[in-house]
Amino acid sequence: MSLGEFDIIRRFFATRASRSDVQLGIGDDAAVLNPRTDRKLVLAMDTIGEGVHFLKNTSGYDVGFRALAVNLSDLAAMGAEPSWMSLSLSLPTANAAWLEDFARGLFDLADRYDVQLIGGDTVRGPMVITVQVGGWVECDRWLTRSGAQPGDNVYVTGTLGDASAGLRTLRDRINSTEASFLQQRFLRPEPRIAAGRALRTIASAAMDVSDGLLADAAKLCEASQYGITVDVDALPLSRELRASFDEGDRIAHALSGGDDYELLFTVSVDREQQLASGSVAGVPVTRIGVIESAPGLRCQRGGQPYSPRSTGYDHFAHN
Amino acid sequence: MSLGEFDIIRRFFATRASRSDVQLGIGDDAAVLNPRTDRKLVLAMDTIGEGVHFLKNTSGYDVGFRALAVNLSDLAAMGAEPSWMSLSLSLPTANAAWLEDFARGLFDLADRYDVQLIGGDTVRGPMVITVQVGGWVECDRWLTRSGAQPGDNVYVTGTLGDASAGLRTLRDRINSTEASFLQQRFLRPEPRIAAGRALRTIASAAMDVSDGLLADAAKLCEASQYGITVDVDALPLSRELRASFDEGDRIAHALSGGDDYELLFTVSVDREQQLASGSVAGVPVTRIGVIESAPGLRCQRGGQPYSPRSTGYDHFAHN
Numbered sequence: 001m002s003l004g005e006f007d008i009i010r011r012f013f014a015t016r017a018s019r020s021d022v023q024l025g026i027g028d029d030a031a032v033l034n035p036r037t038d039r040k041l042v043l044a045m046d047t048i049g050e051g052v053h054f055l056k057n058t059s060g061y062d063v064g065f066r067a068l069a070v071n072l073s074d075l076a077a078m079g080a081e082p083s084w085m086s087l088s089l090s091l092p093t094a095n096a097a098w099l100e101d102f103a104r105g106l107f108d109l110a111d112r113y114d115v116q117l118i119g120g121d122t123v124r125g126p127m128v129i130t131v132q133v134g135g136w137v138e139c140d141r142w143l144t145r146s147g148a149q150p151g152d153n154v155y156v157t158g159t160l161g162d163a164s165a166g167l168r169t170l171r172d173r174i175n176s177t178e179a180s181f182l183q184q185r186f187l188r189p190e191p192r193i194a195a196g197r198a199l200r201t202i203a204s205a206a207m208d209v210s211d212g213l214l215a216d217a218a219k220l221c222e223a224s225q226y227g228i229t230v231d232v233d234a235l236p237l238s239r240e241l242r243a244s245f246d247e248g249d250r251i252a253h254a255l256s257g258g259d260d261y262e263l264l265f266t267v268s269v270d271r272e273q274q275l276a277s278g279s280v281a282g283v284p285v286t287r288i289g290v291i292e293s294a295p296g297l298r299c300q301r302g303g304q305p306y307s308p309r310s311t312g313y314d315h316f317a318h319n
Numbered sequence: 320m321s322l323g324e325f326d327i328i329r330r331f332f333a334t335r336a337s338r339s340d341v342q343l344g345i346g347d348d349a350a351v352l353n354p355r356t357d358r359k360l361v362l363a364m365d366t367i368g369e370g371v372h373f374l375k376n377t378s379g380y381d382v383g384f385r386a387l388a389v390n391l392s393d394l395a396a397m398g399a400e401p402s403w404m405s406l407s408l409s410l411p412t413a414n415a416a417w418l419e420d421f422a423r424g425l426f427d428l429a430d431r432y433d434v435q436l437i438g439g440d441t442v443r444g445p446m447v448i449t450v451q452v453g454g455w456v457e458c459d460r461w462l463t464r465s466g467a468q469p470g471d472n473v474y475v476t477g478t479l480g481d482a483s484a485g486l487r488t489l490r491d492r493i494n495s496t497e498a499s500f501l502q503q504r505f506l507r508p509e510p511r512i513a514a515g516r517a518l519r520t521i522a523s524a525a526m527d528v529s530d531g532l533l534a535d536a537a538k539l540c541e542a543s544q545y546g547i548t549v550d551v552d553a554l555p556l557s558r559e560l561r562a563s564f565d566e567g568d569r570i571a572h573a574l575s576g577g578d579d580y581e582l583l584f585t586v587s588v589d590r591e592q593q594l595a596s597g598s599v600a601g602v603p604v605t606r607i608g609v610i611e612s613a614p615g616l617r618c619q620r621g622g623q624p625y626s627p628r629s630t631g632y633d634h635f636a637h638n
Contacts, residue, residue, distance in 0.1 A: 028542070029394075029397055029464070030362055032359050035358070037356050040351050041351070042352075043405060045438060049409055051444075053442070074349045075348075077348035077349070086364040086451060088366040119364060123367075125447055128442075130440070132405055134362070137351070207348050208348055
C-alpha cells in the first residue's frame with residue numbers, strides 16, 4: 001500500500017487535544033508556541049533505528065511508544081514537565097496498518113502526559129525515527145548531570161537490567177511469565193516524569209540510564225568532575241530478572257545492559273531524609289553508591305574492589 | 320576509521336558561540352533555554368536522507384549545509400529569527416574526515432545566523448539527518464499559509480527551477496559555468512531569513528517552496544481555502560536556467576522541480592506599494608499570480624489556460 005506524504009500526516013497524525021502553550025500546531029511551515037514567563041524551556045531529541053535500538057520485527061505500536069518514551073526520559077532527567085513533540089519519520093514504505101499502529105503507540109504515551117504533536121517531517125528512506133520533545137521547568141531549579149559533590153549518595157529509581165535481559169529473551173525467543181515482564185520493560189520503557197519532577201528539589205545531580213549504569217555513571221562523574229563507587233550488592237534487581245538469569249548474567253545486565261530508562265541521581269546527606277520512605281512519587285529508589293573526590297568509576301562487592309565484565313553501550317563502538 | 324559516539328560529539332560538535340537565550344547547551348540529557356517574554360517561540364523540523372534529498376556522493380560540507388538550510392527556510396517562511404538547533408545524525412560509519420566536513424558546512428551556515436547547537440543524538444544506522452531549529456518571532460504578527468484573501472497578488476522571491484535543473488546537470492555530469500551556478504543553487508540553498516523577517520508585516524500568507532511551486536501553491540490555497548491562478552509567463556527564471564534548458568524543460572523545472580527554498584507569499588492590494596522597489600531585504604520579488612475565490616490551482620500562458628506536465632514532489636508517491 002502506498003500513501004502520499006500528506007495523506008499520511010492527515011490520516012494518522014492530525015492534531016488532537018490542543019494545549020494553551022501551542023499557538024499554531026501541525027500543518028504550517030513551523031509551529032508557533034507561547035513561552036511561559038515563569039518557566040525555562042527544556043528541549044531533548046533522540047533517534048531510534050531499526051536493528052540498532054529495536055529489533056526488525058518490533059510492532060509499530062512499540063516503535064511509536066519507544067520513540068517518545070526515550071525522549072520523555074530525558075525530560076524526566078531534567079525535572080521538566082513535557083508539553084509537545086515534533087516527529088521525523090523516515091520509512092521505506094507507507095504501510096497504513098503499521099502507521100496506524102505506530103500512531104497508536106505514540107499517542108497512547110503522549111496523551112498520558114498531555115504532549116501535543118506540533119509538526120515534523122515524513123520522508124521515504126530507511127526506518128529511522130527522531131522525536132524532539134519540549135517542556136517546561138521552574139526557573140529556580142532544574143536537574144543536571146553536574147551538581148554532585150563528594151559524600152553525596154547515589155541512587156537509582158526502579159530496577160536495573162530488566163530491559164537488556166528482556167531483549168536477550170526476545171532474541172532467544174523465550175516464552176515465560178518472567179520473560180514477558182522483562183520484554184515489556186524493554187519494549188515499553190516508562191519515563192520517570194513524576195519522579196524527576198519530585199527530585200527537582202531533592203537531587204544534586206541526575207541523568208537517565210539509557211546506555212547502561214556504568215557508562216552513564218561515568219558520564220555523571222565526568223560532568224561533576226568527581227568519582228563514584230558503585231556497590232554491586234546493592235543493585236535493585238527485579239524478581240523476574242533474578243528468576244531468569246544466573247548471578248553473573250544479571251549483574252552484567254544491571255551494570256552494562258542499557259535501555260533501563262530509570263533515573264540515576266545523587267543526594268546530599270542533609271536532604272536524605274526526603275527519601276526516607278524509600279520511594280519518590282511512588283517509584284522505589286535504592287542507594288547504590290557514593291560520590292568521592294577521587295575521579296573515576298569503581299565497583300565493589302562485599303567491600304572488595306570488583307571488575308565488571310564490560311562497561312556500556314556505544315552505538316559506533318559496535319562497528 | 321571508527322570513533323566512539325561521545326568522541327564524535329566532543330570533536331566536531333562542541334558548543335561554540337553561546338547565546339543569552341541558551342542557559343544550558345549540549346552535553347546534558349536536554350537543553351535548557353530562556354524564553355523571551357516579548358516573542359513567540361517558533362519550531363521546525365526537517366529530515367534529509369541520502370539518495371532521496373541528496374545524491375550519494377554529496378560532500379559532507381554540502382550535506383551539513385543543506386540539513387540546516389532547509390530548516391532555516393521554514394523559519395523564514397514564518398517571519399521568524401533563528402536561534403538554536405538540535406541535530407540527529409544517523410550514520411553507517413563514523414568517518415572523521417566526512418564528519419569534519421559536515422560540521423564545517425553546518426556551522427558555516429549556523430554562524431551566519433548566530434544559531435547555536437544545543438544538543439541532539441548520534442546513532443549508527445543508514446545516513447539520515449534530522450535538524451530541529453528554534454527561533455523567535457514578534458508576538459503581534461507572524462506569517463502562516465492561511466491568511467490569503469481573494470484579490471491578493473501572489474509573489475515569489477528570487478528565481479524558480481534552478482535547484483531542480485542543477486540536480487539534473489549533476490546527474491548528467493554536465494560541466495559549464497551555467498551548470499555550476501545551478502548546482503550551487505541545489506547544493507547550498509539560501510534560506511530567505513531576511514526577506515521573511517521583512518515580509519512579516521507585508522505578506523498576508525507565506526510558505527517556502529520546497530516541493531515545487533505548483534505543489535506548494537496548492538497547499539497555500541488549501542490552507543487559505545481559496546484558489547490561485549499562476550501566470551507561467553511571469554515565472555522568474557535565472558539567466559543560467561534560460562541558457563541551459565529549452566522552454567518546456569525550464570518551465571517544468573520552475574513549476575514542479577522542488578528544492579528552490581524561495582518564499583511564496585501573497586500581498587493584499589493596499590500593501591503592494593511596499594514592494595514597489597521590486598525587492599524585499601535585497602532579494603528580488605516577482606508577481607506570479609493572484610488569489611481567487613474559486614478553489615483550486617490553475618495556470619495560464621498568454622491569457623489562456625495552461626496544463627503543466629506534472630505537479631510536485633511527494634517522497635512517498637515516488638515509490
